[in-house]
Amino acid sequence: MNRNRSASLQRRAESLIPGGVDSPVRSFRAVGGNPPWFERGSGAYLYDVDGNRYLDCIASWGALLFGHAHPAVTAAITAAAARGSSFGASCPGELELADAVVRALPAAAGIEMLRFVNSGTEATMSAVRLARGFTGREGVLKFSGAYHGHADLFLVEAGSGVATLGLATSAGVPAGAVFNTHTVPYNDLAAVEAVLEQQRGTMAAIIVEPVAGNMGCVPPAPDFLPGLRALATRHGALLIFDEVMTGFRLARGGASERYGIRPDLVTLGKILGGGLPVAAYGGRRDLMNLIAPLGPVYQAGTLSGNPLAMAAGLASLELAAAPGVYEGLEAWGLEIEQGLVQAIADTGASARVQRVGSMLTVFFCAPPVANFADARASDTRAFARFHARMLEQGILWPPSQFEAAFFGTAHGPAEAAALLAAARSALGEG
Numbered sequence: 001m002n003r004n005r006s007a008s009l010q011r012r013a014e015s016l017i018p019g020g021v022d023s024p025v026r027s028f029r030a031v032g033g034n035p036p037w038f039e040r041g042s043g044a045y046l047y048d049v050d051g052n053r054y055l056d057c058i059a060s061w062g063a064l065l066f067g068h069a070h071p072a073v074t075a076a077i078t079a080a081a082a083r084g085s086s087f088g089a090s091c092p093g094e095l096e097l098a099d100a101v102v103r104a105l106p107a108a109a110g111i112e113m114l115r116f117v118n119s120g121t122e123a124t125m126s127a128v129r130l131a132r133g134f135t136g137r138e139g140v141l142k143f144s145g146a147y148h149g150h151a152d153l154f155l156v157e158a159g160s161g162v163a164t165l166g167l168a169t170s171a172g173v174p175a176g177a178v179f180n181t182h183t184v185p186y187n188d189l190a191a192v193e194a195v196l197e198q199q200r201g202t203m204a205a206i207i208v209e210p211v212a213g214n215m216g217c218v219p220p221a222p223d224f225l226p227g228l229r230a231l232a233t234r235h236g237a238l239l240i241f242d243e244v245m246t247g248f249r250l251a252r253g254g255a256s257e258r259y260g261i262r263p264d265l266v267t268l269g270k271i272l273g274g275g276l277p278v279a280a281y282g283g284r285r286d287l288m289n290l291i292a293p294l295g296p297v298y299q300a301g302t303l304s305g306n307p308l309a310m311a312a313g314l315a316s317l318e319l320a321a322a323p324g325v326y327e328g329l330e331a332w333g334l335e336i337e338q339g340l341v342q343a344i345a346d347t348g349a350s351a352r353v354q355r356v357g358s359m360l361t362v363f364f365c366a367p368p369v370a371n372f373a374d375a376r377a378s379d380t381r382a383f384a385r386f387h388a389r390m391l392e393q394g395i396l397w398p399p400s401q402f403e404a405a406f407f408g409t410a411h412g413p414a415e416a417a418a419l420l421a422a423a424r425s426a427l428g429e430g
């Protein structure tokens, strides 16, 4: 596959943009080779500047559930753009999208009010500020290998690109910013309880990816989320479900619906924006009433709730409300999971598949992955070989062992067949 134009753009970009990328996860450092540069996307496919077509299993890191350039989303954006992209004042789209979110999430999620922001990073950062403002406490408990955006306080044993690049933390983060961040292994309730006991009365929030996606796909053990709910309540800490990745993906009502757990605050992003920068945080009215201008917890944004992004989000949530969307995603995901498991068995590859709904990771290790330490035991060289062979066959797989692949409604039977044939060949080459 010729990727000369991509290689040339990458070289030029490296002199202007650090690493040639605007987000480290896009770089191919962990897998080697040059990332393709894309000029167009349509449905399940991306087209690079050299004219190659790829079956996209990254889906803008989970932001797209309905494929690239879905006609309904494109029409909504185009119509909104003609009316102006940002007013710096309220527009009806904000109300419509807020209403759609509250209706989509189950009553069980307990979102009575929400505030729109522009990125998942802003949403999680603001949710923690609110939790701290509400409780008057400063401690935050997170899980190693989880990623909640790049705000200072979260950059401790973080997942996603931080894990991919093998960084323990980030330079430039003041010690004071992470002083109150406590990190324990995912799926380890005893460790959570031990920290809560030891830090008695100081913990503002437990923040969790209800299905971890940023160390690869790691499902919660059956007792994990209910256990967190109970421990948070017992210790007077708020439970924040970071559903930036899982919201509108694992079910219309996200992980809260899928697992039937009621967090105190929820953060949303990715699919919520239909491919434009939108995220949100929300929760009970008594909590959200603390946000400025009503209350003392400050949070703001020049472009927050802009009509263009609201239109894209609304079109996306309308698509999510169609009957059968999540059943279809589950069926497609199951077919891929079973096909990959069979290919692994047939080829004798040392790998395992972990999936929840339309999130899936092929870990190059044999034992189940329940936390970041397990994930890190994977053979990242074997993963890199798999990635390169998939790319050569026109399958765009996330360029890191510590990320999930994402599927959407544009992935049909032809895509399943192509993906499984490519994977079988990639795994078979050892």
Ligand code: PMP
Binding pocket: 061, 118, 119, 120, 121, 122, 124, 147, 148, 149, 150, 160, 209, 213, 214, 242, 243, 244, 245, 269, 270, 279
């Ligand atoms: N939380 C989670 C669970 C995420 O997966 C991400 C991004 N992958 C974020 C927060 C940060 O979102 P953003 O990149 O929009 O800042």
